[in-house]
Amino acid sequence: xxxxxxxxxxxxxxxxxxxxxxxxxxxxxxxxxxxxxxxxxxxxxxxxxxxxxxxxxxxxxxxxxxxxxxxxxxxxxxxxxxxxxxxxxxxxxxxxxxxxxxxxxxxxxxxxxxxxxxxxxxxxxxxxxxxxxxxxxxxxxxxxxxxxxxxxxxxxxxxxxxxxxxxxxxxxxxxxxxxxxxxxxxxxxxxxxxxxxxxxxxxxxxxxxxxxxxxxxxxxxxxxxxxxxxxxxxxxxxxxxxxxxxxxxxxxxxxxxxxxxxxxxxxxxxxxxxxxxxxxxxxxxxxxxxxxxxxxxxxxxxxxxxxxxxxxxxxxxxxxxxxxxxxxxxxxxxxxxxxxxxxxxxxxxxxxxxxxxxxxxxxxxxxxxxxxxxxxxxxxxxxxxxxxxxxxxxxxxxxxxxxxxxxxxx
Amino acid sequence: xxxxxxxxxxxxxxxxxxxxxxxxxxxxxxxxxxxxxxxxxxxxxxxxxxxxxxxxxxxxxxxxxxxxxxxxxxxxxxxxxxxxxxxxxxxxxxxxxxxxxxxxxxxxxxxxxxxxxxxxxxxxxxxxxxxxxxxxxxxxxxxxxxxxxxxxxxxxxxxxxxxxxxxxxxxxxxxxxxxxxxxxxxxxxxxxxxxxxxxxxxxxxxxxxxxxxxxxxxxxxxxxxxxxxxxxxxxxxxxxxxxxxxxxxxxxxxxxxxxxxxxxxxxxxxxxxxxxxxxxxxxxxxxxxxxxxxxxxxxxxxxxxxxxxxxxxxxxxxxxxxxxxxxxxxxxxxxxxxxxxxxxxxxxxxxxxxxxxxxxxxxxxxxxxxxxxxxxxxxxxxxxxxxxxxxxxxxxxxxxxxxxxxxxxxxxxxxxxxxxxxxxxxxxxxxxxxxxxxxxxxxxxxxxxxxxxxxxxxxxxxxxxx
Numbered sequence: 033x034x035x036x037x038x039x040x041x042x043x044x045x046x047x048x049x050x051x052x053x054x055x056x057x058x059x060x061x062x063x064x065x066x067x068x069x070x071x072x073x074x075x076x077x078x079x080x081x082x083x084x085x086x087x088x089x090x091x092x093x094x095x096x097x098x099x100x101x102x103x104x105x106x107x108x109x110x111x112x113x114x115x116x117x118x119x120x121x122x123x124x125x126x127x128x129x130x131x132x133x134x135x136x137x138x139x140x141x142x143x144x145x146x147x148x149x150x151x152x153x154x155x156x157x158x159x160x161x162x163x164x165x166x167x168x169x170x171x172x173x174x175x176x177x178x179x180x181x182x183x184x185x186x187x188x189x190x191x192x193x194x195x196x197x198x199x200x201x202x203x204x205x206x207x208x209x210x211x212x213x214x215x216x217x218x219x220x221x222x223x224x225x226x227x228x229x230x231x232x233x234x235x236x237x238x239x240x241x242x243x244x245x246x247x248x249x250x251x252x253x254x255x256x257x258x259x260x261x262x263x264x265x266x267x268x269x270x271x272x273x274x275x276x277x278x279x280x281x282x283x284x285x286x287x288x289x290x291x292x293x294x295x296x297x298x299x300x301x302x303x304x305x306x307x308x309x310x311x312x313x314x315x316x317x318x319x320x321x322x323x324x325x326x327x328x329x330x331x332x333x334x335x336x337x338x339x340x341x342x343x344x345x346x347x348x349x350x351x352x353x354x355x356x357x358x359x360x361x362x363x364x365x366x367x368x369x370x371x372x373x374x375x376x377x378x379x380x381x382x383x384x385x386x387x388x389x390x391x392x393x394x395x396x397x398x399x400x401x402x403x404x405x406x407x408x409x410x411x412x413x414x415x416x417x418x419x420x421x422x423x424x425x426x427x428x429x430x431x432x433x434x435x436x437x438x439x440x441x442x
Numbered sequence: 443x444x445x446x447x448x449x450x451x452x453x454x455x456x457x458x459x460x461x462x463x464x465x466x467x468x469x470x471x472x473x474x475x476x477x478x479x480x481x482x483x484x485x486x487x488x489x490x491x492x493x494x495x496x497x498x499x500x501x502x503x504x505x506x507x508x509x510x511x512x513x514x515x516x517x518x519x520x521x522x523x524x525x526x527x528x529x530x531x532x533x534x535x536x537x538x539x540x541x542x543x544x545x546x547x548x549x550x551x552x553x554x555x556x557x558x559x560x561x562x563x564x565x566x567x568x569x570x571x572x573x574x575x576x577x578x579x580x581x582x583x584x585x586x587x588x589x590x591x592x593x594x595x596x597x598x599x600x601x602x603x604x605x606x607x608x609x610x611x612x613x614x615x616x617x618x619x620x621x622x623x624x625x626x627x628x629x630x631x632x633x634x635x636x637x638x639x640x641x642x643x644x645x646x647x648x649x650x651x652x653x654x655x656x657x658x659x660x661x662x663x664x665x666x667x668x669x670x671x672x673x674x675x676x677x678x679x680x681x682x683x684x685x686x687x688x689x690x691x692x693x694x695x696x697x698x699x700x701x702x703x704x705x706x707x708x709x710x711x712x713x714x715x716x717x718x719x720x721x722x723x724x725x726x727x728x729x730x731x732x733x734x735x736x737x738x739x740x741x742x743x744x745x746x747x748x749x750x751x752x753x754x755x756x757x758x759x760x761x762x763x764x765x766x767x768x769x770x771x772x773x774x775x776x777x778x779x780x781x782x783x784x785x786x787x788x789x790x791x792x793x794x795x796x797x798x799x800x801x802x803x804x805x806x807x808x809x810x811x812x813x814x815x816x817x818x819x820x821x822x823x824x825x826x827x828x829x830x831x832x833x834x835x836x837x838x839x840x841x842x843x844x845x846x847x848x849x850x851x852x853x854x855x856x857x858x859x860x861x862x863x864x865x866x867x868x869x870x871x872x873x874x875x876x877x878x879x880x881x882x883x884x885x886x887x888x889x890x891x892x893x894x895x896x897x898x899x900x901x902x903x904x905x906x907x908x
Contacts, residue, residue, distance in 0.1 A: 051704055052863075053630065054870040054877075061877030062629035068885035069632045070459075076892075077452035113487050118443070125448035126896060135893040142890060149846045152897070167839055168658045211845060213838035219663075302897055 079130040090352040091133060091299050097123035133304075140302025149209055154301035161207040161255045162297040162306060163200040167216050169435040175227050177439045181383070181427055182231040184413050184441045190381075190422050193234040193275060195268060196224070197260055197387045197430040200253045200297075203242040220431075233427070236275045238268055254309045257295020258432065259355055262286075262312050262390055269394035276424055281397040284314035289344075293354040311354060313344065314393060321371045322396055330364035332411035343368065343393045358389035364408035368392060368401040378423040381416060383441075388428040399423060412442040443484040445690045446642045448895050454481065455694075458600075462698060463623075471595040471618065474698070478598035482563065489562040492531065493598065499527050500572050501593050504579050508586035517580060524576040532569040535562055540765035564604035566762055570729055572597050575611040577733060584612040592618045599700075601691040605684065607705035607725035610732070614700065621699035629881075631696030636884045636891075638689025643891040645854055646682035647898070649675040652847070659839075661824045667840035669828035671847075677811050678854045681710065684723070703728075710858040713799035714791050715779040715806055726762070730755045752784075753777055763814070768822065772813045779806055 085098050100120040102108040111117040129135065143151040150156060155163045178194075185192050201208065202217045221239055228235040245252050245267055252264030260268070266284075273280035291310040298306055319342050328337035338360070345360035359366060362385070370377060379400040382388055388403060395401055404416065429439075443450050458477045465473055483490040503524035510516045539556035546554040575596070578584035587593040596618055602609055656664070656672035688705040695702045709721035719727055735755050741748040760773015783791065791799055812829075816822025844851075856862060869876045 052867060054867055056871050057626060058870075058874070058877035059625070061881045062625050064878060065632050065881035065884050066625060066629045068881065069636070069888065070456075072885065072888055073452055073456045077456045080452065115485065118484050121449050121453075122447060125452065129448060129892075129896050132896055135889075135896040138890065138893040139897045142893070147846065147849050167655065168660070211838070211842045213842050215838045 076130055080125065080128055083128075083130055085128055089127075091294075096127040098128070099124060136302040137304040138302075140304060144303070151302055152300050154297050154303070155201065155209065155212065156301070156303065157204065157207040157209060159207060159255070160306050161200070161204060162301050162303060163204060163207065164258060164297055164300070164432075165201055166199060166432070166435075167213070169220055169431070171220065171223060171435070173436070173438065174224065174431075174434050177429070177434050177437075178227055178231060178233075180439055180441060182233060185425060185427075186232055187414075188417050188425070190417070190425050191234065191276075192232070192425040192427070193236055193272065194228070194231075194427040194429075195236045195238055195272065196434065197264075197268065197428070198239050198242060199431050200258060202431065203239055204246050204253060205243055206246055206249075234275055236268075236271050238271060241267060241271060254293070254295050256293070256298035256306060256309050257355060258297055258430075259295070259387060259390065261309075262314055262393075265387075265391040266314060266394055268391060272395070272426070273398075278398050281316070281394070284316060286312050287315055288312050289357065290349050290354055294352065295355065311357065316397060318370075322393075323369060323371075324359060325367045325369070326360060326363050327365035327367065330408050330410045332365055332409070332415055337363075343396065355386070355389070359392065359403075362386055362389070362405050362408070364405050364410070366403040366405075368396050368403070370396065370400065379420065380424055380426060381420070381422045382426045382428060384428045385430060385433045387430045391428065395426075406439050406441055407437065443481055445687065446639060446647075446891075446895065448892070451639075451892070451895075459697065470698070471589070471592045474595040474600070475591055475598055478595070478600035478603060481600040482598060482603060485563050486560065492535075492562055493568070496528065496531060496569075496572060497590075497594050497597050500524055500576055500597075501587070501590050503576050504586050504593070505588070507576060507579050511582075521576055521580045525573060528569050528573050532565055535559055535565055537765045567606050567608055568597060568603055570608050570726075570762075571602075571610075574608070574729065574733070578610065578612045578615075584615050587611075587615075587618065599695070601694040601698075601700075602688075602702065605687045605691070606723070607688050607691060607702050608729050609702055609725070610729065613703060617700050621701075623699045627699060628697050631693045631698075633693070633884055634696060635690050635693030636888050638686040638693060639891045640887040641682050641689065641857070642686035643894045643898075644887075645857060646679050646686060647894070648850065649679040649682065649854065652843070653679060661821075661828050663834075664825075664828045664832075665834040665837040665840045666829055666832040667836035667844065669825060669832070671840060671844060673808055673812050673815075673825070673829065674851075676815055677710075677808050678858075680811060680814075681706075681858065682854075708858065708860050710804065710807070711800065711860070712803045712807075713796060714783055714788065714803055715776060716783050716788065718803060718807060719776070719780070726759070730759060734758060749781060752780060756780070764817070766817045768813055768817050768819050771819070772810060775810055775813055 086096050087098055088095050097120060100111070100117060102111065108117070111120070140151050144156055150165060153165050155165050157163045181194070198217075198221075201212075202221070205214065208214070225235075225237075242252055242264070245264075250263060250267075251261055252267060253260050270280050289311050291308065293309040293311050295309060298308075322342045324340040324343050326337045326340065327333070328335040340360060343359055344357055346357070348354055348356040348360065353361075377400050378398075379402065380395065382392070382395075382401055382403045383406055384403055385405070385407075392401060392403065402416070443454060445451075454477075458473075461473050461477065462470055479490055479493070482493060503520050506520045507517045510520070538559060542554045542556045545551045575584065575587070575593075579586055587596065596609075596611065596614060599609070653672050653675040656668050656675070659668065685706040692702045692704070703725060705723060705725050707721040707724065709718055712718040712721055735751050738751040738754060739747050740751060743751075756773040756777035757770065758773070759776075760770045763769040763772065791802070809826075812822060812826060813819075816825060866880070870880070
């Protein structure tokens with residue numbers, strides 16, 4: 033800090049801008065901060081290479097960036113000059129950082145301690161509920177998606193219905209923290225009503241019913257995941273039965289298949305202190321007569337990849353992504369049958385996202401089902417209708433999906 | 443590469459420190475030069491060549507000015523070549539598209555098309571920094587740097603290469619050749635660096651993320667309260683972001699024995715706009731003062747010339763911040779306020795209580811940031827309307843966010859004042875245990891910052907575009 037100055041003007045300026053340091057130096061403090069600093073940056077810096085690399089994160093359900101590798105020096109320079117190498121290294125450090133889960137949890141704790149009420153847009157709700165916050169949604173995209181579905185499906189002379197499972201923040205009003213804004217959702221659903229009125233869909237509204245059920249204390253959505261519970265799906269099933277006019281089944285045996293489900297919002301929120309969910313299924317007495325064929329290809333051809341017992345894939349109960357227990361996750365083309373030699377069952381066509389996976393066990397009581405995921409299906413829509421006589425078509429896409437994905441249908 | 447990134451903190455920095463302290467003193471500038479080129483090239487490898495070209499040009503010019511010092515006309519010509527070359531490069535890479543886009547508005551020039559050049563990182567900073575070399579050498583205020591490695595180290599010095607502080611050559615001249623390394627300096631550097639990192643990651647990024655969310659609301663639905671909250675968050679963000687970068691730059695410089703001048707002095711406690719510009723981005727103000735304002739005559743050639751000189755400085759200051767009209771408007775906005783204070787209001791200000799002075803200053807500072815943020819002035823005007831002429835004064839979203847963010851806002855306000863530092867210094871000298879405890883706390887803040895970096899997808903750097 034000692035500087036030679038050559039005129040008073042400069043001296044005065046310097047006085048203003050000179051940073052005051054403590055009068056007394058404490059050598060131990062200086063040593064400690066330096067040593068800790070170096071230990072941390074060298075320690076973690078080395079550990080990241082010494083520890084084995086992970087290629088997939090169970091907690092976050094995504095693949096992780098591993099150390100970038102190159103076939104040749106030419107490859108390396110290409111990657112370097114395009115900036116990709118720099119990006120990949122950045123991702124590598126973020127994904128492979130030692131004790132990553134501890135750090136993510138630490139941030140969650142700190143954000144909660146600062147009383148911010150949320151972390152990474154996941155709100156810490158009441159009773160251990162985690163709800164993703166959506167202030168604004170892409171309503172242009174919502175309208176475009178709905179109109180796309182309407183346009184494509186109106187070419188076929190089959191009754192069509194649409195349900196739009198809401199997001200947790202839209203319906204779990206008793207779980208939202210005090211003062212949480214509900215007007216954003218109110219406005220959105222009002223405008224949604226307008227959009228749906230302009231289509232030829234039989235629009236089956238869910239939001240009001242779900243708000244009522246939540247007010248009654250029914251657990252219609254998971255605490256740690258964005259999906260609805262089987263109870264929530266059952267409630268929706270009841271609404272569909274009412275709108276379409278078929279008999280709603282109510283003879284079920286409720287079975288808990290796991291009590292250790294940590295869902296998507298739990299991963300995102302870093303809220304490690306939140307307790308897990310349990311997953312229930314609603315079994316019918318004739319459960320063994322149902323089976324699910326998951327098709328191998330995405331273009332609608334008839335080769336089967338695997339067949340599930342009833343509607344469930346037990347292997348997922350051992351992993352983190354337990355919701356995939358329902359229908360083994362999302363596939364382009366899934367077909368559900370019941371072995372019934374005597375009666376000829378009706379069939380329905382369902383265009384869906386993951387919410388339909390836990391709804392299907394109910395609908396299957398009444399109908400055989402063909403499920404198409406438009407994100408993956410590569411065939412034409414008309415081929416789905418060829419030679420089929422569907423009782424009705426159902427579109428099931430949740431609000432988050434419709435406001436963030438672009439639906440493509442041929 | 444950004445300071446507040448994991449690869450910088452856990453790869454680049456340890457390796458740099460290791461190399462730097464492993465070699466004997468006479469090779470340390472070489473280490474700096476080499477690692478700084480790597481740092482710079484990490485984002486844009488191609489522009490290293492531009493950097494090296496600039497270094498060679500100014501090294502040669504500096505040498506020639508020194509050699510022909512007796513022949514003032516020749517020396518001056520060489521200086522002009524250097525200045526034109528530097529400004530030419532800056533002008534081309536930064537302003538070419540802006541100029542073309544505006545010329546294309548003229549009917550018979552509408553064939554002109556912008557090239558879409560990527561801005562070399564830090565070009566505004568290092569160009570100004572390198573220009574101070576030839577100018578200071580010409581004026582006899584700095585010695586010719588015969589060692590091209592040391593000169594290269596000066597230009598590319600990675601702590602302040604990308605976002606300042608703009609270090610004038612004469613301030614660092616001697617330190618390039620001789621500087622002290624000891625635990626005291628190193629630990630001071632560490633503390634400063636970690637404070638900056640925490641400020642950036644825990645305050646700036648947080649404020650910025652919320653402001654981004656607010657901007658996602660269509661302005662027709664945005665309440666006045668949310669609009670105000672948003673621009674106040676941006677006011678925090680830009681100060682914490684930019685000053686944190688300077689903190690880390692000064693801190694890392696100190697670890698390597700350099701003493702840089704302070705770049706910020708609690709600007710938001712200012713009691714006038716005049717004072718604000720003595721506390722904000724000090725190195726830029728000093729640069730313009732020494733190399734534009736004073737050469738034009740400063741305030742010593744009468745009132746008209748003083749105002750003209752101020753006008754030029756503020757036009758250039760605005761323009762330096764970005765190749766867009768809103769930055770020019772921003773510069774002019776402050777020019778008007780400064781003249782206003784200088785000519786009349788300054789005297790009145792002295793007579794009103796401090797709290798009103800601060801409210802006055804902060805009000806205009808915040809509005810200034812609105813002009814600065816919105817490159818699309820149309821959108822900026824819409825936002826301004828949301829703040830002042832909005833039927834929706836407050837809504838659920840605004841109230842909920844303001845309440846839940848109160849602790850954060852209070853912490854941010856306090857962090858803008860000298861109070862924490864004053865308290866720190868007081869306790870440091872008073873209690874023996876305090877310094878040691880604070881050393882551990884610093885390390886904890888490092889770990890907390892790392893937690894935020896590990897779990898984050900949001901880590902922008904605002905002054906990166908300069």
